[in-house]
Amino acid sequence: EAQVTQNPRYLITVTGKKLTVTCSQNMNHEYMSWYRQDPGLGLRQIYYSMNVEVTDKGDVPEGYKVSRKEKRNFPLILESPSPNQTSLYFCASSLSSQGANQPQHFGDGTRLSIL
């Protein structure tokens, strides 16, 4: 089954404790992206990747890191999480590198709570 898989689905942690949210897609997609979703604000892009070893900042990249060493994986790293990063996070992928010109496939989300 074609899918985008995120782990963990839920995480409660404390300020300053490094964490990684993994994202994997099995569709051989070139484009991958991370979003956060907050009430009243819609989806905002954190980082995106147009292919292996190619990553770039989205609209709200502060406090986050990403890497794209393999085509299928695009982990999101919070080196020193803070309470304002409490949010619902989504990973998405699309077939070609033109992520904004085609449908993106989303994972089911990771709910992070930073205390």
Add this chain to the structure above:
Amino acid sequence: GESVGLHLPTLSVQEGDNSIINCAYSNSASDYFIWYKQESGKGPQFIIDIRSNMDKRQGQRVTVLLNKTVKHLSLQIAATQPGDSAVYFCAENRGGANNLFFGTGTRLTVIP
């Protein structure tokens, strides 16, 4: 500033009726639009898309209308079913490979 917005945050319809969800955009350079459905506890799911060289596109029970004159996008759902209850939001490509902006969503509730 420019924004992708929705006229109504909530919409309730009777089962079997048609639903219309609206979306306004302000960037005349936007050339690709997409509708997503998000059910509780799940990620957004692609419904239908339309490019700026089209006015209308139909899918299974869904139709997207694009009015570039007034910068308005709508999603029509025919014969709305309980399974259609979800948050629907539109997104627009304001130009380029990665310039997609999402609206905040409309919650559709289907009354049995």
